[in-house]
Amino acid sequence: MSPRPKVGLELTEILEAAAELADQFGMQEVTLANLAKKLGIRPPSLYNHFDGLGGLRKKMAIYGIDRLYEVLAQAAIGVSGDEAMLTISKAYVDFARKHPGVYEATLMAPDMEDEDVQHAGSKVVDLIVRVLQAYRLEGDTAIHAVRGLRSILHGFSSLEQSGGFKMAVDLNESLEIIIKAFTHGMREN
C-alpha cells in the first residue's frame, strides 16, 4: 500500500552525474550514452529513472533552477534594497559562471510551460519579487521591474557564457553598473 520507500539518493546521483557532464562538456554532450557510461550502466536502464532524454532534460532543468534558487536565497539573507539587488545579481551571474552546464540545463526543458518547471521557476521569481518590494513600486511596475531584472541577469549570463562580450573591460564592473542604472531608473520613472 505505502509507496515503497525510495532508495533516495539514486535519482540525485544520476542528476549530479549529468550535471557534471553538462558543466564539463556542455549540454550537447549529455546523452543517454555518455550518462550511462559515466554511471557504469547501459542506456536503456536510465528509463527506469526518467522518461527518456526529454525527461532527463526536464529533471535537469528543475534541478538547476532549484540549485540557482538556493544560491540566490542565501545571497538574499540579511540584505535589502540596492544592496540586495546587487548581491543577488552577483550570485546569479556567479552561479552561471561556476555551473555553465547546469545553468544551460535550466533553459533546456522540452516544455518550459510544464507545471513542475514553472513551479521551480516561480520560486526564483517570487524571491526577486520580495527583494523588489523594498522599492514600493506601484501597480504593474513591480512586474515590469521583475521582468527587467530577470532579462538583465539571464541575458548577461547567457551572453557571457557564449562569449558574446569581447571587450577587455571587467565584467563584474559591467554588471554592477548595469544593475545600479536599472534600479535607479526604476525608482525614478
Place this chain on the structure above:
Amino acid sequence: MSPRPKVGLELTEILEAAAELADQFGMQEVTLANLAKKLGIRPPSLYNHFDGLGGLRKKMAIYGIDRLYEVLAQAAIGVSGDEAMLTISKAYVDFARKHPGVYEATLMAPDMEDEDVQHAGSKVVDLIVRVLQAYRLEGDTAIHAVRGLRSILHGFSSLEQSGGFKMAVDLNESLEIIIKAFTHGMREN
C-alpha cells in the same frame, strides 16, 4: 583558373528553407534529413554546400545575425537618443517574435568565437555603440551600457520565447519601461 561562377541563389535558398523550418518547428527540427526533404534532395547532398550540421548552424547563425542587423539598422534611421533606444529595442524584440527559429539560430553556432560569427555580431554591437554615442558616456561607461542593453534585449527575447513571462501584463509595456529605466539610470550615475 577563375573559380567557376556560383549559381548564386543556391546557398541562400537552402538557408531560407532552413530558416522556415526553424521558425515553424524550432531549431531542434532543423536536421539534415528534414532540410533535405524540404529541398527535395538527399541528406548527403547538403555536404556540397556546407560542412555538415555544424556548418549549417554556423551559416544559419550568421544569416540570422545579418537579418537582425538589417532590421535594427532600418529602425535606427532618422532617430536618436531615447527615441532611438526605444525604437531599436522594439525592433529587436519584434524580430525575435516574428522569427523565433532564426533568432534561436543566432545563438546556436557550434563556436560563437568563430571569426565569421564574431564579425556578423560586431556589426550589431557597433550599431548599438553608435546609438549610445548620443549620451556621451565617458570612458568604459559606453561599453558597460552596450553590455547592459544587449543583456536586456537578449534576455527579454529569450525569456519571452521560452515562455518565461507568465503574468498577464503587457509585454511591450514592460520592454518600454525597462528600456526607459535603464537609459535614464545610465545617464544619471
Place this chain on the structure above:
DNA sequence: TTGATAAAACTAATATTATTAGTTAAAATA
C-alpha cells in the same frame, strides 16, 4: 563544336543515438 572541369546531385555503408520490448536478479515488503 568539343573536351575538360567543377559543381552538385546520387547510392551505399557506417557509427551513434534514442527508444521499445521483454527478461532477470536482487532487494524490500507483507
Place this chain on the structure above:
DNA sequence: TATTTTAACTAATAATATTAGTTTTATCAA
C-alpha cells in the same frame, strides 16, 4: 517465506549524421 517492486539487463529498431565513391550536368576554354 512468498510476493512484489525496483532497477538492471539483452536484443532489436528507427533515425541521425557522416564518409566514400560515383554519376550527372552545366559551364568554360580550346
